[in-house]
Amino acid sequence: MAFPGLHHLQHVSSNDTTIPGIGHLPTSILDAFIPGYSFISKYLLDVFGFDISIIVSVLVLGFACTTGVHYIYRHLWASFLTYFTASVVIDAYDIIYDNLLSWAAEQEDLKRVRSLKVQSADYTDDVDDLKGDDNAAAGAIFNFNSWAAKVPPRYEPDTGYHWFRHKGHWFKFSRELNKVQGGWMGMMIQDQETVRLTVLGRSTKPIKDLILDTRDRNLSKQIAKTTVRRPSPKEQRGRGRQAWNKVAVRPSRPMGTVVLDSKQKAAILRDINDFLDPATTRWYSNRGIPYRRGILLYGPPGTGKTSLSFALAGVFGLDIYCMSLSEKTLSEEDLILLFNSLPKRCIVLLEDIDSAGIVRKKSDTTKEEEKRSKGEAEDKKEDAKNEKKDESAETTAAMIAKEVAKAVKSANESNDRSAGGRPGSSNDMGITMSGLLNAIDGVASQEGRVLIMTTNYPEKLDDALMRPGRVDMKIEFTLASRIQMRELFLRMYCVDSREAARTPTNLKQIMPNILEAGAFADRPKISEKSNNEKHSTLLPSTGPLLPTPPRSPTTATPSRLHSASKASSQLEPTFLLQSEPSPDLKEWADKFADSLPEATFSPAEVQGYLITRKKDPWSAVAEVAAWRDAELAKKNAKEAQREAQKAETKQDKGDASETSSTNELVKIEKEDANEEGRAGEKLADNGDGEDLGGDSSRPETSIPATAESGCSALLGNVEGVREDSDDGKSGSEDGDSADGADTDSVAESEASQSSVESDEGSDEYVG
Numbered sequence: 101m102a103f104p105g106l107h108h109l110q111h112v113s114s115n116d117t118t119i120p121g122i123g124h125l126p127t128s129i130l131d132a133f134i135p136g137y138s139f140i141s142k143y144l145l146d147v148f149g150f151d152i153s154i155i156v157s158v159l160v161l162g163f164a165c166t167t168g169v170h171y172i173y174r175h176l177w178a179s180f181l182t183y184f185t186a187s188v189v190i191d192a193y194d195i196i197y198d199n200l201l202s203w204a205a206e207q208e209d210l211k212r213v214r215s216l217k218v219q220s221a222d223y224t225d226d227v228d229d230l231k232g233d234d235n236a237a238a239g240a241i242f243n244f245n246s247w248a249a250k251v252p253p254r255y256e257p258d259t260g261y262h263w264f265r266h267k268g269h270w271f272k273f274s275r276e277l278n279k280v281q282g283g284w285m286g287m288m289i290q291d292q293e294t295v296r297l298t299v300l301g302r303s304t305k306p307i308k309d310l311i312l313d314t315r316d317r318n319l320s321k322q323i324a325k326t327t328v329r330r331p332s333p334k335e336q337r338g339r340g341r342q343a344w345n346k347v348a349v350r351p352s353r354p355m356g357t358v359v360l361d362s363k364q365k366a367a368i369l370r371d372i373n374d375f376l377d378p379a380t381t382r383w384y385s386n387r388g389i390p391y392r393r394g395i396l397l398y399g400p401p402g403t404g405k406t407s408l409s410f411a412l413a414g415v416f417g418l419d420i421y422c423m424s425l426s427e428k429t430l431s432e433e434d435l436i437l438l439f440n441s442l443p444k445r446c447i448v449l450l451e452d453i454d455s456a457g458i459v460r461k462k463s464d465t466t467k468e469e470e471k472r473s474k475g476e477a478e479d480k481k482e483d484a485k486n487e488k489k490d491e492s493a494e495t496t497a498a499m500i501a502k503e504v505a506k507a508v509k510s511a512n513e514s515n516d517r518s519a520g521g522r523p524g525s526s527n528d529m530g531i532t533m534s535g536l537l538n539a540i541d542g543v544a545s546q547e548g549r550v551l552i553m554t555t556n557y558p559e560k561l562d563d564a565l566m567r568p569g570r571v572d573m574k575i576e577f578t579l580a581s582r583i584q585m586r587e588l589f590l591r592m593y594c595v596d597s598r599e600a601a602r603t604p605t606n607l608k609q610i611m612p613n614i615l616e617a618g619a620f621a622d623r624p625k626i627s628e629k630s631n632n633e634k635h636s637t638l639l640p641s642t643g644p645l646l647p648t649p650p651r652s653p654t655t656a657t658p659s660r661l662h663s664a665s666k667a668s669s670q671l672e673p674t675f676l677l678q679s680e681p682s683p684d685l686k687e688w689a690d691k692f693a694d695s696l697p698e699a700t701f702s703p704a705e706v707q708g709y710l711i712t713r714k715k716d717p718w719s720a721v722a723e724v725a726a727w728r729d730a731e732l733a734k735k736n737a738k739e740a741q742r743e744a745q746k747a748e749t750k751q752d753k754g755d756a757s758e759t760s761s762t763n764e765l766v767k768i769e770k771e772d773a774n775e776e777g778r779a780g781e782k783l784a785d786n787g788d789g790e791d792l793g794g795d796s797s798r799p800e801t802s803i804p805a806t807a808e809s810g811c812s813a814l815l816g817n818v819e820g821v822r823e824d825s826d827d828g829k830s831g832s833e834d835g836d837s838a839d840g841a842d843t844d845s846v847a848e849s850e851a852s853q854s855s856v857e858s859d860e861g862s863d864e865y866v867g
């Protein structure tokens with residue numbers, strides 16, 4: 101069946117090539133634009149009597165004109181962009197990219213664009229700007245999730261281009277996704293994001309200025325933050341950036357919050373500041389000295405070594421790279437790789453350098469001791485087996501095995517302690533001294549870094565590690581002095597005031613008395629001019645505890661602060677400072693400090709106490725006596741336990757040279773008296789301990805609970821206790837009774853320990 105009119109269509113088509121009528125485009129042209137046009141138009145004309153040629157012609161003409169104009173416009177625009185604009189491309193992996201996007205997210209022009217990309221806020225970084233709920237009722241539960249949800253998400257321009265105005269210039273912000281070859285042998289096609297910044301005008305300067313602005317804005321946000329990096333997991337460690345993981349960006353610790361002797365603080369600040377001075381690099385290279393600085397911080401746990409390192413990183417705008425030699429997975433190769441992957445300027449915090457195999461003989465000794473102890477244990481087992489072959493053999497052997505296992509454990513722990521290590525802290529991978537030295541000053545090791553090593557046991561360190569050049573400065577941290585405790589109290593209760601914010605660009609802003617504290621004024625000034633250096637440089641210290649002399653007055657501000665990453669920018673960061681304490685607070689601080697014995701508690705312990713009363717300075721003063729007594733009792737208990745373990749180990753070793761004859765006699769007497777053997781002896785000793793438990797010999801520390809009424813009395817009592825115990829150490833009778841008191845105060849001390857205490861007491865009488 102044929103369609104009506106089709107015949108006619110075929111007829112027309114075969115005869116005419118154009119559609120008659122003025123203004124019509126020739127059919128051949130329309131056919132070129134719309135394939136099959138003549139066929140369709142003739143069909144419509146025949147069937148419906150409607151001629152579409154005019155409409156189509158108009159549409160085609162319109163389309164052609166638009167396309168043409170667009171084409172011309174594009175070419176003209178491209179030519180304009182080529183000749184009258186400047187542009188800069190920024191890759192996504194560059195830090196400038198992040199700076200630019202976070203800056204763009206805050207620009208009004210760019211906020212208005214209709215195509216945006218949204219990102220959840222990183223509340224760990226941004227919560228600082230959020231305030232707590234001041235209206236919350238007292239005791240109301242703080243819900244972190246609902247609080248963190250208040251951090252608004254970040255909106256940034258999506259791919260495409262957007263125009264904005266900045267400082268009188270028109271910029272085009274184009275975010276582009278490009279396909280690039282990547283992966284293994286470049287066989288994978290990956291998306292790579294870039295931002296192209298274009299400015300109207302032939303100079304790139306406005307763009308460079310804009311990039312500087314975005315960087316400074318970001319820095320001023322970050323200047324009060326310290327980036328902390330740690331070694332990446334072993335399987336991810338590779339060369340370069342991958343060796344270290346960014347683990348945190350913390351608010352920088354203000355130097356003032358580290359309570360330390362002002363001379364020491366001044367010395368270390370001056371030393372690092374001068375080291376970071378760009379002129380010092382030349383000074384070192386001119387003399388062929390490796391441009392590195394090594395600082396050893398040593399002292400008991402919780403005295404501020406790590407805190408000082410973080411504060412220094414904050415002051416000098418350096419990232420801090422932390423690692424501990426007691427990490428079990430750290431091998432020598434890792435250590436070398438990690439040191440070789442450090443950036444040019446940074447602080448490396450190497451903790452616990454006394455652990456692992458750093459002390460050459462420690463691990464060997466420990467192993468030998470272990471072997472010996474095991475051998476002894478086996479021997480004892482054998483003996484026990486041979487001697488007791490009766491029916492109760494099994495029970496006795498089990499008992500002996502238990503005893504022996506206990507002795508081996510205690511010997512090992514004691515060895516660990518006496519070698520300066522912590523139980524279980526030995527490094528399985530075994531970092532030798534030469535491995536460590538290779539890492540820290542091997543040829544490939546990065547120059548310009550400040551290496552801060554910390555230890556609780558400086559006496560255990562190898563001399564090779566301590567030589568100048570590796571350790572240029574040593575700072576000792578001690579248990580809290582009176583001044584430190586007072587300072588800790590004031591810091592805890594001073595009111596924070598943001599109004600007092602200022603820009604620390606000078607060491608004097610951190611330590612107003614830095615010149616006096618460093619006692620630099622009376623040092624000879626060394627000024628030296630190299631051929632091409634106009635300014636004088638400093639002679640860096642080469643020996644321990646030798647602070648760097650002051651810069652010559654011919655240089656810029658003597659104590660100008662060198663912030664490694666922020667040197668070139670003008671920054672206006674805000675620092676949280678504390679207001680001047682009130683006279684009342686100062687008085688309370690004095691009372692608080694007077695109530696505590698010096699050099700007995702670590703600053704961490706004092707801080708730990710204060711923090712539990714952080715909003716109540718009065719309770720802190722009033723309750724300090726009770727806290728002090730409880731802590732002293734605990735400390736005494738620990739000390740007694742340690743002594744007991746030491747003595748037990750001595751006994752087990754059967755070291756005749758270390759055991760006095762009296763001691764032996766006492767033991768023999770005890771053994772004779774106790775027919776039940778060793779177990780019975782322990783029971784008897786236990787009884788002794790209990791008898792002494794009345795604490796009659798300990799000086800009474802009945803101190804009023806209020807600091808007001810009894811601070812000085814408290815101090816007297818406390819010192820009385822300490823003097824007694826000191827006497828005890830010197831071997832006087834008083835001392836013995838004090839020792840006894842120590843033992844007594846250890847309610848939880850094991851019975852065996854009591855036995856050792858009394859043994860020790862005998863020793864001292866003999867002596």
Ligand SMILES: Nc1ncnc2c1ncn2[C@@H]1O[C@H](COP(=O)(O)OP(=O)(O)OP(=O)(O)O)[C@@H](O)[C@H]1O
Binds near residue numbers: 403705
């Ligand atoms: N001198 C100090 N000034 C201010 N705070 C201190 C000081 N010493 C310790 N603290 C406080 O005690 C805590 C522990 O301090 P830090 O980690 O610096 O001690 P550390 O000496 O490094 O201890 P460790 O040897 O165990 O690593 C921190 O919260 C710190 O604020």
